Amino acid sequence: MSAVLIPGSKSITNRALFLAAAARGTTVLRGGLRSDDTEAFLAGLSSLGYSADTAGPEWRVTGRPEGPAVREARVFCRDGATVARFLPVLAASGHGTFRFDASEQMRRRPLGPLTAALRDLGVDVVHHEAEGHHPLTVHAAGIKGGAVRLDASLSSQFLTALLLAGPLMANGLRVELTGLVSVPYVHITIAMMRAFGTQVTWDGDILTAEPGGYTATEYDIEPDASTASYFFAAAALTGKTVTVPGLGTDALQGDLRFAEILGLMGADVAIGPDSTTVRGTGRLDGLTVNMRDISDTMPTLAAIAPFADGPVRIVDVANTRLKECDRLEACAANLRALGIRATTGPDWIEVHPGAPSAAEIRCHGDHRIAMSFSVTGLRVPGLTLDEPAVVAKTFPGFHEEFAAFTRNP
Known part of the structure; x- marks a missing residue:
């Protein structure tokens, strides 16, 4: 772990x-x-x-x-x-x-x-x-x-x-x-x-x-739940176990619900008072999920969706078209470049199972596209990012931390 x-x-x-x-x-x-x-x-x-x-x-x-x-x-x-x-x-x-x-x-x-x-x-x-x-x-x-x-x-x-x-x-x-x-x-x-x-x-x-x-007061800032989603997804995808201290049942951030979605797909998830743990089980089930309230984690789910055993449909995320880029179309285009069938509508994306092949991911200046498809790269040797440095927007040390996590048994 x-x-x-x-x-x-x-x-x-x-x-x-x-x-x-x-x-x-x-x-x-x-x-x-x-x-x-x-x-x-x-x-x-x-x-x-x-x-x-x-x-x-x-x-x-x-x-x-x-x-x-x-x-x-x-x-x-x-x-x-x-x-x-x-x-x-x-x-x-x-x-x-x-x-x-x-x-x-x-x-x-x-x-x-x-x-x-x-x-x-x-x-x-x-x-x-x-x-x-x-x-x-x-x-x-x-x-x-x-x-x-x-x-x-x-x-x-x-x-x-x-x-x-x-x-x-x-x-x-x-x-x-x-x-x-x-x-x-x-x-x-x-x-x-x-x-x-x-x-x-x-x-x-x-x-x-x-x-x-x-x-004025003294205030402790909790870890970023959106950023944690990449490590949770990596564990679910690779069969590893990851624990994120500081994000538990009393966390302010709704994006911690992403871990619960991984649980619905087959991962073992434990959300305790002071930490959250995700363990990959070797399977990811397809599902339809409304991510309106946690839409910053939509790209994370889309990026691992090809490895599910059925289609993954993410709905009610029209606002993701107005982020750093049009995230719905960016995810779909990058998945297609990897050889995966992906379709979109005004407020949804559907990703079908497949065997992705290496390609360069277009990040569109968006930190979340870069970090999400870094997770995909764990199962796709040769996948590269056209703008790896864009992660500095929210996590300057992401690539180093992610590499250290993936090296651990």
């Missing part, structure tokens, strides 16, 4: 950085992820005048409930969706003129429902090129808050961004949802907001964040 230490969750790290920046006092964060996305978030906070010391294992962030310490700033969000969606809302809670831009990849990803909601709340937001996309400028004068309608069917990050800022609004925030995807990520947000001392309620389609701000 191999124990694999997975780095901290990107989603939790960047939420924690937002909350720490917004809180009164100095917050201590432990277990924070160091990656392209979190470095972009930290750089953005620095541009906005927030103070963060991340030199050691404990990060110390001095909060500013009143908003950015500068009255003018330019922030480059790189490829980070949480950076590009959360920081403009944080800036809007202060006073000044703040311009945001992002990589070409991130410029293509939608922002419109979020900025429309901000405008409904009285925030002056200007898109400089395509409406609903970066680059944009926020002319901030605080956010009074109140009631707003939001369509979060393309990304739950739109809702998270607004909720995180809700306690900073003079009147708090009441969000009426008209659509929502990736529900577990919203539960992460709410649990973390409560850990920083604020009140959030969720009743049907209505979420309410009370005014009053945040209080």
